[in-house]
Amino acid sequence: MSAHAERATTVSIRDVELTSLWDGTLTAKLDTIRNLAPSEAQRLLDDAAASTGADPLVLPVRAFLARTAGRLALIDTGSGTTKGPTMGHLPASLAAIGVTPEAVDAVLLTHLHMDHIGGLTDASGHPVFPNAELIVHRKEAEFFLDTPMNRLDERSARHVALQRAIVGAYGTRVRRVDDGEGLPGIAARLAPGHTPGHSTWQLGPPEAGALVLGDVVHLAAIQLPLPLVPMIYDVEPEQAGRTRMQVLDEIARTGALIAGAHLPAPGLGYITRQGAGFAFRPYRKPE
Numbered sequence: 619m620s621a622h623a624e625r626a627t628t629v630s631i632r633d634v635e636l637t638s639l640w641d642g643t644l645t646a647k648l649d650t651i652r653n654l655a656p657s658e659a660q661r662l663l664d665d666a667a668a669s670t671g672a673d674p675l676v677l678p679v680r681a682f683l684a685r686t687a688g689r690l691a692l693i694d695t696g697s698g699t700t701k702g703p704t705m706g707h708l709p710a711s712l713a714a715i716g717v718t719p720e721a722v723d724a725v726l727l728t729h730l731h732m733d734h735i736g737g738l739t740d741a742s743g744h745p746v747f748p749n750a751e752l753i754v755h756r757k758e759a760e761f762f763l764d765t766p767m768n769r770l771d772e773r774s775a776r777h778v779a780l781q782r783a784i785v786g787a788y789g790t791r792v793r794r795v796d797d798g799e800g801l802p803g804i805a806a807r808l809a810p811g812h813t814p815g816h817s818t819w820q821l822g823p824p825e826a827g828a829l830v831l832g833d834v835v836h837l838a839a840i841q842l843p844l845p846l847v848p849m850i851y852d853v854e855p856e857q858a859g860r861t862r863m864q865v866l867d868e869i870a871r872t873g874a875l876i877a878g879a880h881l882p883a884p885g886l887g888y889i890t891r892q893g894a895g896f897a898f899r900p901y902r903k904p905e
């Protein structure tokens with residue numbers, strides 16, 4: 619399979635080294651796309667399949683490792699044991715680049731969905747990264763961790779209980795941050811909509827660094843040509859569309875390297891304008 623070829627890809631920008639780490643794949647369904655005629659969605663999916671030779675509904679799941687200022691910071695953690703055997707391969711990807719879980723100094727989260735936080739704990743609920751500080755945007759923490767349980771419906775309550783157990787496993791090592799905060803050289807930028815406190819992580823300066831996007835783009839085949847199209851996973855669908863448009867516009871303008879959890883291989887690349895929308899140009903290692 620091609621999975622090994624894309625298990626880990628590293629790129630250096632200024633004094634940061636950013637590695638994309640493969641966690642697995644999840645398969646999206648056509649009916650998770652909102653506000654778009656199925657025939658139009660199918661046409662865009664067919665276009666993407668024709669140009670990439672891959673099924674655009676099979677989404678990769680990735681996390682990213684940043685080495686900067688002498689620190690190892692993991693951004694998101696994949697699904698761990700929470701989503702079945704097609705995911706949860708992050709530990710093997712880390713091992714493939716010689717990084718042990720003990721060596722990770724910090725874990726930065728883009729948001730608290732399971733395919734991003736599930737890898738924080740093992741099957742018995744213990745922290746996978748025993749020495750890591752866990753850093754999350756204050757707004758995301760407030761929405762998922764502080765809302766009283768009795769205000770949630772049964773399904774949300776089950777989900778939130780799991781999120782609280784996973785984050786709770788890190789005890790006092792959890793730090794909530796506001797925009798501009800994080801680690802030396804890595805700063806949170808609120809990019810709300812997919813979840814209310816969803817954030818991107820800026821590595822270095824906006825005009826010359828890299829931006830880790832989280833789920834600003836979830837289904838590239840649809841949401842790059844039509845950035846305003848939301849998915850059922852978006853907590854605030856309209857805001858998610860506005861945020862996507864804003865972020866894509868900025869990175870197309872600056873030419874910044876971007877890293878996206880569900881973007882096509884290798885999960886690193888650039889965004890360019892195409893028609894009324896955008897296109898992804900994958901990062902290719904220089905020969």
Ligand SMILES: [Zn+2]
Pocket residue numbers: 731733734833879880
């Ligand atoms: Zn995701």
